[in-house]
Amino acid sequence: MLNTWLKRLLIGTTLLAASFAHAELREGVEYKKMAKPQAVAIAGKSEVIEFFWYGCPHCFTVAPHVEDWASKLPANVNFRRVHVAWPGRSDMEGHAKIFIALQAMGLDGKQQLAVMSAIQKDRIELRKEDVLFAWIKKQGIDVEKFKAQYNSFSSSASMNKLAQMTRDYQVDGVPMFVVNGKYVTSPGMINKEDGSITQVINELLAKDKPAPAKKK
Secondary structure, eight states: OHHHHHHHHHHHHHHHHHHHHTSOOOBTTTBEEOSSOOOOSSTTSEEEEEEEOTTOHHHHHHHHHHHHHHTTOOTTEEEEEEEOOOTTOHHHHHHHHHHHHHHHTTOTTTTHHHHHHHHHTSOOOTTSHHHHHHHHHHTTOOHHHHHHHHTOHHHHHHHHHHHHHHHHTTOOSSSEEEETTTEEEOHHHHTOOSTHHHHHHHHHHHHOOOOOOOOO
C-alpha cells in the first residue's frame, strides 16, 4: 500500500515538474526583448550569445550546464561567447586579453572551464603575464603562438570590438544570454543558477526561428 502511494506521489511530482519546465515563458519575468535588436552573425541560423567574464562567480556556476547544453546543439544553432569589456574595468581587461588570444587560436571554447577554474577555484592570478604564460604552457598550449596573439596589434582592435558589443547589446550584468539578437535571459532573471537557464534558452529558440538565408 505504501509502495503504491509512493509511486503515485513520484509520478505526480514528475508530471508537475515537467509541466513547469514547459510552462509558457513570460516576457519581463524569464526573458525580455532587446530594446535594439541585433543582427545574427550567420543568416538563416539561430544564434545564442553568452556574455560572460572569466572572473564572474555566477558565470562559473552555470558554466558546466552551458557546456553540456552546447555540446548537444543542432547544426542550425550558432553558439558563441563574448567576454564583456566595460569601460573603466581594468580588472576585466587582462581576462579579456586571454579570451581574445585563445579565440584567435580557436581554443576559447576548449579552454573555457579551465581558465575559469584556474582563476576562481585555484586562485591563479592570470592577469600577471609571467604567471599566465607558465599556466598556458602547463595546458599544453604553444606558448610562443599564444604570446604572439596576446601581444598582437589586432588584440587591441578585438578589445574594442568586445567593448562595442557590450554597449550594443546593453550588457548590464553577466552571465547574460541573447537569443537571435532579440531576446535576453539570465540566471538572475529566473533566480536559478543551474540547468534551468538552458531550458529557457531552448524555449526561446523554439519560439523564434529565423527565416532561411536568401539564395544569392
